[in-house]
């Protein structure tokens with residue numbers, strides 16, 4: 380039997396871990412490259428209609444064009460701005476509403492059926508009404524991005540508030556804490572992990588709200604580019620916008636994950 | 648003169664379709680500096696008594712007096728220790744300890760210094776900036792003890808504070824808590840279902856009955872045992888005598904309540 384020191388065993392373990400990681404990464408790259416490679420091939424051989432499905436090289440040249448003349452950057456900025464703002468407003472408003480509900484049991488009983496209905500309603504269907512009420516422009520689109528996540532945030536955060544271990548509350552009550560102090564010292568901090576998981580959902584929702592909003596009204600932004608490309612039958616433009624949306628939605632999600640690991644260190 | 652008196656106190660828990668009579672006609676009083684144990688099977692209403700004294704829930708009948716004043720007006724400062732430590736995991740040890748003073752808006756340097764001194768006294772030095780998750784169960788419960796003592800409460804309510812700990816830690820902590828409470832001559836009520844612990848730590852034992860919770864019998868702990876550390880009490884000859892007496896009474900109660908059920912069950916439905 381081979382005799383290895385503890386340290387060697389640990390090094391072996393680490394080496395295997397690294398090897399496995401590398402293997403996964405290589406496979407991921409292979410999938411990516413072959414997907415785009417096959418797409419390119421299929422398009423150039425006319426297995427698929429290049430006018431509808433475009434091709435990676437087409438998309439690349441569209442992106443290059445639009446970025447070098449600066450127009451794509453503007454669209455990207457507009458959409459990002461609307462999404463981030465809609466996301467923040469929706470989330471913060473949701474948390475505030477949950478806090479208000481928590482502050483009065485009676486209020487939450489009264490509001491319960493309305494919240495259920497508002498939650499069940501498909502929020503994007505409100506789009507035309509919002510646009511008419513607020514006027515076409517950034518404001519309605521940001522509202523769309525916010526409204527889509529505000530009710531679900533309220534419900535999820537409120538139920539998380541209620542699930543906080545009552546013994547924490549007991550400890551604070553033994554020190555004669557007021558309801559506000561109980562909220563600040565126990566209920567709110569104990570709920571931070573739940574709030575962060577709603578953030579992750581809300582990021583995706585806000586993209587939906589903003590893109591639909593831009594479909595309906597805008598003359599700027601990635602959602603607008605998709606509709607415009609569709610109308611002039613420029614599907615390379617549609618695909619380019621789609622790819623940008625995917626990339627930036629993923630980046631936002633990753634940022635939230637980073638914030639999560641930072642904040643959750645001591646809440647479990 | 649008694650410090651705390653419960654006078655014919657009852658408590659019902661109500662729910663939509665049902666109610667539970669958790670306490671029935673509880674009467675007892677505690678002198679200042681006395682250490683009383685509430686002993687009884689789980690579900691007999693021990694925690695309910697503590698919650699009522701702490702003012703966390705309101706009793707449904709009877710009166711409670713603190714120094715002959717009704718409890719509501721007495722502004723009794725209590726310290727409450729629960730089965731688990733319930734330290735806030737997102738707060739450092741020192742912030743956990745100082746939560747009571749923070750709530751009463753006392754952020755003075757002196758309090759902070761007291762906190763560190765008390766932590767040292769329970770054998771926890773140099774961990775003020777650590778977080779609860781890096782501490783063992785026994786250490787965490789000691790932090791909880793300091794958190795309870797730092798506000799200088801008039802009465803300590805200990806709700807099975809050792810039951811989540813392993814046996815060895817538990818014996819050590821019993822000694823520590825007993826010594827510390829004796830040193831500051833705190834009035835204390837210890838809730839437990841462990842006969843040995845009740846004898847080892849208290850001056851007087853109130854044995855409880857369940858369904859509904861009531862006081863079945865009071866046992867005075869012999870003076871020789873009161874002034875010994877819990878660990879030494881457990882080896883004292885008189886310890887076993889009292890243990891057997893309580894054991895016998897407990898079993899008789901249990902047999903009685905079983906008999907009740909047998910007699911009553913045909914009448915139900």
Ligand SMILES: Nc1ncnc2c1ncn2[C@@H]1O[C@H](COP(=O)(O)OP(=O)(O)O)[C@@H](O)[C@H]1O
Nearest residue numbers: 660661667669688689690691692693694695696
């Ligand atoms: N919040 C509550 N709502 C309804 N019933 C309760 C509640 N808390 C305790 N009870 C009931 O009251 C009785 C006494 O409970 P408790 O005081 O916790 O007993 P112990 O601490 O002695 O185990 C039990 O029958 C329990 O089921």
Ligand SMILES: [Mg+2]
Nearest residue numbers: 693694695806
């Ligand atoms: Mg209990």
